[in-house]
Amino acid sequence: MNFVTLMLLSAVILIIAYFTYGRFLEKRLKVDATIQTPAHVLYDGKEYIPTKTPVLLGHHFTTIAGGGPITGPIAAVVFGWVPAVLWIIIGSIFVGGTHDYASLQASLRHKAKSIGAVIKEYMGGRGQVLFLSFSIATLILIIGVFIILVANTFVSFPEAATASMLFIGVAILFGLLVNQIRMNLPLASILGILAMAASIWVGLNFPFSLSASTWSLLLIAYAYIASVLPVWVLLQPRDYLNSFLLYGLVIGAAVGLIIARPMIQMPAFTGFYNETLGFLFPILFITIACGAISGFHSLVSSGTTSKQLNNEKNGRFIAYGSMLIEAFVAIIAIGSVAYLTMADFTALMAQLGDPISAFSAGIGVFMNSWGLPVAAGTTFTALAASAFLMTTLDSATRLMRYAVTELGESRNVRVFENKHVATGAGLIGAAALALTGTWETVWPLFGAANQMLGALALLAITLWLVKTGSKALFVILPMIFMFIVTTSALIVMMYSNFMASNYLLVVSAFILFVMCVFLAVEGGRVLMKPRKDETQDIQV
Numbered sequence: 001m002n003f004v005t006l007m008l009l010s011a012v013i014l015i016i017a018y019f020t021y022g023r024f025l026e027k028r029l030k031v032d033a034t035i036q037t038p039a040h041v042l043y044d045g046k047e048y049i050p051t052k053t054p055v056l057l058g059h060h061f062t063t064i065a066g067g068g069p070i071t072g073p074i075a076a077v078v079f080g081w082v083p084a085v086l087w088i089i090i091g092s093i094f095v096g097g098t099h100d101y102a103s104l105q106a107s108l109r110h111k112a113k114s115i116g117a118v119i120k121e122y123m124g125g126r127g128q129v130l131f132l133s134f135s136i137a138t139l140i141l142i143i144g145v146f147i148i149l150v151a152n153t154f155v156s157f158p159e160a161a162t163a164s165m166l167f168i169g170v171a172i173l174f175g176l177l178v179n180q181i182r183m184n185l186p187l188a189s190i191l192g193i194l195a196m197a198a199s200i201w202v203g204l205n206f207p208f209s210l211s212a213s214t215w216s217l218l219l220i221a222y223a224y225i226a227s228v229l230p231v232w233v234l235l236q237p238r239d240y241l242n243s244f245l246l247y248g249l250v251i252g253a254a255v256g257l258i259i260a261r262p263m264i265q266m267p268a269f270t271g272f273y274n275e276t277l278g279f280l281f282p283i284l285f286i287t288i289a290c291g292a293i294s295g296f297h298s299l300v301s302s303g304t305t306s307k308q309l310n311n312e313k314n315g316r317f318i319a320y321g322s323m324l325i326e327a328f329v330a331i332i333a334i335g336s337v338a339y340l341t342m343a344d345f346t347a348l349m350a351q352l353g354d355p356i357s358a359f360s361a362g363i364g365v366f367m368n369s370w371g372l373p374v375a376a377g378t379t380f381t382a383l384a385a386s387a388f389l390m391t392t393l394d395s396a397t398r399l400m401r402y403a404v405t406e407l408g409e410s411r412n413v414r415v416f417e418n419k420h421v422a423t424g425a426g427l428i429g430a431a432a433l434a435l436t437g438t439w440e441t442v443w444p445l446f447g448a449a450n451q452m453l454g455a456l457a458l459l460a461i462t463l464w465l466v467k468t469g470s471k472a473l474f475v476i477l478p479m480i481f482m483f484i485v486t487t488s489a490l491i492v493m494m495y496s497n498f499m500a501s502n503y504l505l506v507v508s509a510f511i512l513f514v515m516c517v518f519l520a521v522e523g524g525r526v527l528m529k530p531r532k533d534e535t536q537d538i539q540v
Contacts, residue, residue, distance in 0.1 A: 001264045003335045004257055010089060010331045014324045017093040022320045025098060028474055029105040033313040038112035038306060046230045048112065051308040052185060053317065058243030059236050059395075060305045061322040064100070064297045065246060066392030067149050067356055068290025069330035070385060072447070074337055074355035076287040077345070079280050080269035081338050084288060085331065091285075091292025092327035095478040099454055100297045101320040102461045102475055107302035108312060115302045115460045116406055119519075122463035123526050125410060127519060131456055132407040134515050135299060136426060138453045139400040141446040142296055143223065143426075144433030146393045148442070149356055151215035151434075153386045156357050160383035161215070163196075163203030164390060168222070170195040171238035179232045192241045204379060216434045219393065220427060226394035227401050227423045231304065235394055242387045246329075249363070249384040252377075253332050256366030262339035270342070278496060282488040286447035291330030293482065295453025296396065297323070303399040336362030356385050400426040445505055448489045452516050455482035459523045466527055483520055487513065 039050040051059075076084045106118050116135065120128035154161035174192045177183040210218075226234050272280045277287060290296070301319055309315060336359045337345050345358075352358050364378030372380075401422045408416025416422045433442065458479035465472040490513040497505040 003262050003264050003338055006085065006264070007254065007257060007331060007335060010085070011328060013089055014093070014328055017097070018316075018321055018324055021093055022097070022101075022316050025101050025320060025474070026316050028471060029102060030470065031105065031312045031315060033311055035108075035312055037108055037309050037312060039308050039310060042111065042307075045232075047304075048307045049232060049236075050310045051236070053310065053314050055185070055236065055240045056305065056308050056310070056314070057318050057322065058240035059308070059391075060239075060300060060318050061325060062239045062242045062246060062388055062391040063300050063304070063395040064290070064294065064322060064392070065326050065329060065388050066290065067146060067385060067389045068294060068296075068392075069326045070333045070359045071149065071355040072287055072289040073291045073330045073333045074358060075277075076284055077266060077334060077337060078270065078274045078277060078342075079284055080267050080271075081264060081334055082268040083280060083284055084334055087285060087288055088291045088327050088330045088334075091288075092323055092330075095482065096293035096297070096327070096454075097320045097323040098474060098478055099293055099295075099458055099461075100301055100323045101315060103298035103457055104301035104306055104309070104315050104319040105312070106461050106464050107306035108309065108315070109464075112306040113302070114402060114406060115298050115457050116403065118302075118460045118464055119456075120410070122460070122467055123519075123522055127522055128410055129407065130515050130519055131460070132403050132410070134449070134453060134456060134512070134519075135403045136400060136407065137512065138295060138446075138449040139299070139396050139403065140426060140429040140433065141442060141449055142396045143393060143400065143430035145442040145446050146389050146396070147216050147219045147223075147430065147434035148212075149354060150219055150386050150389045150393065151212040152354050153356050153360075153382055153389070154210070154215045155212050156352070157360070157379055157382035157386075158207035158209040159203040159379045160386050161203070161210070162206055162208040163199045163383050164386055165208070166199035166202060167196060167238065167241070167387065168234070170199060171234055171241055174241060175233050175237035178237065189241075189244075192237075193244055196241060196245070200380065200383065203383065204376070213435060216431075219390075220431050220434070222390070223393050223397040223430075224423055224427055227397040228419050231308070231398075235304075235398065236308075239391045239395070242391050245384040245387050249381060250325075250329060250332065252367050252370075252372075253336075253363045253381075256363070256369045256377075257332070257335055260366050260369040262335070262366070264338045265341045266338045266345065267342060278492060282485045282492065283444075285485045286444065286451050286489045288330070289447045289450055291327060291333075293451065293454050293478075295450045295455070295457055296392075298454065298457035299399045299403075300395060303402055304395060332363075333359055336366070356382070356389075360385060397423065397427065397430075400430075444493060445508060448486055448493060448509065449512055451482060451489070452486040452512060455479055455486055456516070456519055458482060459519065463523060463526060483516075487516060490516070 042048040360382040363381040367377030404422040
């Protein structure tokens with residue numbers, strides 16, 4: 001089969017879903033353009049800022065994209081490309097997209113508070129504490145694994161490292177031009193894109209090489225600084241400018257694929273068991289992770305995006321639309337390796353060490369079909385991928401600060417209200433993970449925790465909808481499925497790691513499993529308890 005056919009068919013399905021199922025979700029969530037969003041009501045110029053749709057789309061999309069839709073699908077193709085593609089498309093439309101959009105709307109209707117605050121309102125303080133603890137644990141895993149992936153990418157492609165460092169300065173200047181000098185956004189965008197192009201040229205000609213451990217330390221420092229600065233200084237402008245890199249990558253890769261028209265040589269299906277990953281169910285779903293659904297997205301929707309949304313009507317475009325674009329990136333990621341035989345893919349992974357590098361190499365080959373040298377295309381792809389990873393890294397650190405602060409407030413530990421203390425407390429665990437682990441070790445646990453966080457976010461949304469008398473079946477069904485997948489995955493991980501004598505991962509998976517079961521049972525109890533003012537059955 002020609003991969004172009006698969007890519008175009010996937011794009012058509014995702015576009016149709018946006019205008020059909022996306023509109024259905026908009027009605028079910030009772031989106032109202034006349035309601036003032038928290039960005040206006042609670043405006044403070046630091047966290048709550050009404051933001052233009054293109055800028056907020058850039059922030060939201062590049063934050064949720066990260067390396068997940070690249071790393072996960074490429075790792076999962078060992079089961080064959082058909083099950084991976086099917087889950088990406090079905091999952092993103094009916095599970096991940098629903099999760100992201102509903103998380104945003106739930107946050108908007110609760111003064112842009114986190115999903116943890118929604119849990120507290122309907123389940124009580126104990127549920128909030130457990131959810132926030134689970135969120136912090138997941139964010140530590142996300143930050144740790146993404147530091148590892150960025151550091152490895154910078155070691156493999158030092159040109160990307162130079163350009164990425166220069167991007168930080170470009171983003172700060174862009175933020176000053178737009179937010180302080182009030183320069184016209186289109187003009188500032190053109191200048192920013194030209195500055196980014198200049199940064200890429202400098203990177204190609206002056207690569208900057210450091211060891212992986214040194215890069216990890218620098219990335220930890222960067223994440224800390226980005227987390228404590230006002231959102232308009234670095235995080236928002238960097239994400240917006242980086243979105244152009246992602247758009248350029250997607251367009252460049254798609255054009256290259258259309259011209260090259262590679263045939264899929266990888267097998268469609270290899271079986272229900274793989275010696276490296278284990279059984280297709282449930283491992284496929286937690287491995288693909290962000291390409292179909294990611295609990296991290298609920299933290300973004302309810303953490304930073306809800307504080308910047310200018311109008312509720314923009315939510316479908318920003319939250320649901322971003323999830324579908326991310327699914328398309330995941331499809332392209334599969335195409336970057338599907339032209340190889342399974343033997344060649346295994347050899348390439350052994351040579352390069354991680355999926356990001358394999359993705360960069362494949363896209364570099366396809367971009368060569370329209371005239372870009374393979375080396376330049378590979379470097380550009382690595383640069384774009386590392387940029388997405390860094391946008392997720394800085395946003396995840398900021399979200400972890402929010403969660404640590406909220407947890408401190410719930411327990412009346414006032415020291416965590418200090419943003420420096422809250423940021424540092426969370427980064428300690430992530431730093432230890434990044435400096436001592438590898439992406440292969442961390443990814444399965446990250447995937448399980450991340451997907452479980454998604455199931456818990458869907459539980460919170462279900463509680464909100466049911467307790468406010470709204471129809472909720474469109475959220476209940478994905479929630480049940482994700483609980484089944486993730487609890488099964490944690491049980492499998494506990495067994496496999498016990499057999500491998502990896503007791504740290506056994507204990508970690510067990511703790512996550514216990515927290516998840518408690519929240520699920522508590523949530524079920526609350527759902528079954530009728531409201532005081534009515535005795536009607538749950539609407540579906």
